[in-house]
Amino acid sequence: MVGAFACLLLVSLVPLPFIVALLAVMVITAVLGALIERVAYRPLRQAPRVSAIITALGCGLVIQNTTLSLSPYARPMPRLFESRTFEFAGVTLNSLQLFIIGVSGVLMLGLDFVIRKTDWGIALRATASDRATVPLMGVPVNRVISLTFAVGGALAGAAGVLYSQAYPVVGAAMGALIGWKAFVAAVIGGIGSIRGAVLGGYILGVVEVTTVVVLPSTWRDLIAYSLLLVILIFKPNGLLGSAAQQKV
Template sequence: MVYFLQQTLNALQLGSLYALIALGYTMVYGILRLINFAHGDLFMVGAFAAFGIAAWLGWPFVPTLLLSMAAVAALGVLIERLAYKPLRQAPKMSAVITALGVGIFLEHLMLVFNPYPRHMPELMPVHLWTVGRLSLSSHQVLIIGLSLVLMLILDWVVMRTKLGLAMRAIAWNGRIVPLMGVPVNRVISATFAMGAALGAAAGTLYAMAYPVIDPYMGVLVGWKAFIAAVVGGIGNVRGAVLGGFILAGVEIGVAAFLPTTYRDFISFGLLLVLLVVRPHGLLGRPRLEKV
């Protein structure tokens, strides 16, 4: 029982991180029908930004997190403007291939400055609480709690604000959104900024939980978060969160009972089966047809 609770905590921590990253994929896909394969690398840049701020400026956690999020948000907007916007009328495949290229570019740009893995300095002291034989670290509480807060803020923006309305309207039929007086390019920039900032938050928290970081750390984590977004129903914000927790639950569950080398094989196999059964993902739905 204690073992089960302990593993649940681990799954919640990992799931929070997957969910934060998956949101970036799903938001961009929702409005542009573009799979932004560079997004996992934005998560990596977020981790390195936090590392740089902490190592060279010596800032504490909160300003480090905020500056990392702001810097990566700006980078996300810049990438969209320079690399994706010129291709908006081109076949979607061109933009997807460009995204892959941008990702490789970011990895190798980071590699120039960080040829060896870096060790993340401690941003805040870790407290360990034990209840019976269950142990809970302050980092776990922070990661799960902060992720939850960020997800609730995002959900509020998407469901309750005018910006969120505009994003959902673009997802439905972007061509006519300008007729509502909405500057579509600014909404797209805001979407990239928000997705990238969430990715950077995940990168910062990830580096705190697993403190050895390297320029390729975003590749596998990014793929997993992308799959989490697809499992939840890509384009659906709540689906991305659900997918993140499901993927982490399966991964931790498999690793708890079987050798860790089986982990990705079994969890990805299960997800493939799930997608055969529900090709639109868990919360995705074939959209309502217009009359």
């Protein structure tokens, strides 16, 4: 939601090309992500894990309702990208959808690479697995965590921009449902595993759409979420999660 609104504000002030707008929004939401970490998470670092989850929900509600009280109206999002529709072997696709799949693919591969290969990624994973020992090794834990939230914010901002191009009505509550679905996808894939979250997201999407195509659309959420429950019964840590791994 913040990403979409930031993009809307930017392009209504200055006509930016799409890629510039996307990067600018990512910087803005990265700063916001780091700021939220500083204000809302750092004081709770030693508190029980549930407190952090509640804070996360609380931050989301504060941002959403601030927007709502400033401007409850949904707004149209200008198209930054001329979209063309293709018909290919009975499948209708448009260039915007392909572009979104492409950009998210690049971002996912990039994130996966950074987490696995760079110093910061290694520090991040070390902090996640043992927060008490890692500072003793000389890793600046606070900086690592701030950076993690900044990267999370930047990716969320990119998602907001891409989403508002695909569904060009921008409103305060637009992110609520996606937030839940992202959480569900992460749990299905295994909390802590990025590849798992990607897999979970694709499974959730495919199940939802397939249900609508094959069965009455009223059954969509019932079938989709029942299936996810079944997955969790057999794989309680998610598809690619391991039992010992814990989240920052």
